[in-house]
Amino acid sequence: MVPGQSNVKRRLFRNDSDIPTAVLFIFPFLALWFIWFFLPFLQSFIRSFQNANFIALDQAKFVGLENYINILKDKAFLDALWHSVTIVIIAVPVITLLSLLIALAVNQNILGKGFFRTVYVLPYITSPIAAATVFMVLFRKDQPLAQFMTLFGFENTTWFSNVDLAMAFVIILFVWGQVGFFMIIYLAGIQDIPKELYEAATVDGANRIRQFFSITLPTLKPVTFFVVTVATIYSFQIYDQVAAISRYGVLGQPAGRTTTLITYFMQYGIRYMEIGYGSAAVVIFTLIILVITFIQKLLLGKEE
Secondary structure (H helix, E strand, O other): OOOOHHHHHHHHOOOOOHHHHHHHHHHHHHHHHHHHHHHHHHHHHHHOOEEOOOOOHHHOEEOOOHHHHHHHHOHHHHHHHHHHHHHHHHHHHHHHHHHHHHHHHHOOOOOOHHHHHHHHHHHHHOOHHHHHHHHHHHOOOOOHHHHHHHHHOOOOOOHHHOOOOHHHHHHHHHHHHHHHHHHHHHHHHHHOOOHHHHHHHHHOOOOHHHHHHHHHHHHOHHHHHHHHHHHHHHHHOOOHHHHHHOOOOOOOOOOOOOOOHHHHHHHHHHHOOOHHHHHHHHHHHHHHHHHHHHHHHHHHOOOO
16 A cells, blocks of 8 residues: 555545535536436437438438538538637637626726626626517617617628628627626636735735736636636527527528527427437537637646
């Protein structure tokens, strides 16, 4: 036995009665994860190798990698992938930056900061369909926000029906709905930073900007990793906003400019009932999420 190993075991399991309690608390999460994620994904993985129709699953036939090959050759899928990546590239940095800045602002000793915190969180708890409906009115031609955006060089037009602006409309709507949630995450991280660090930095002559870059940002590194990772996953999962724009017709309107990986799966896997083909899209989508999360882990790191 390695020296000291028995002592470690005694410290970890000092009270054996804690083990059943820990299992009791962990079990509901593991059970739900197994039922709602692992089993459906396993079923999708198996179906992805089959030529299966949703209404005749008993007639499914094994086709090997045919579904994956066809998907990777499908221009509609490649467009959907590019649109999803575009949303991530634009929305995630904007959400991260705005969330941090707003969290820093509402953390200050200002009058009514509790009110402002509530206001910023309201978009997150608002129904995406309801928000999309309101935004579709405000971004119509000659309406307030459409006219306001002309100050930045945009055309006075109905954004969600314009092939050049529809994706921008989706991104704006998505960012508006998510910033409040991640602001709360950053706010919790900021308030968890020991005040003694700032007091010591002040004594050493560091100004507020130097303190931000030397203390706040490095300390918030794990929080930033969480925000970027979750925001990336949420960005890939955009559906309600696109469905609202499409008026629950053919997803991806106008002219397929707002098609995403999720809408692609919904279109083929649910509406067209090609469950094998759609399942292959789900597996590819999951792999993309895992790869991106791993890359973010390498780039951002996570302090232990």
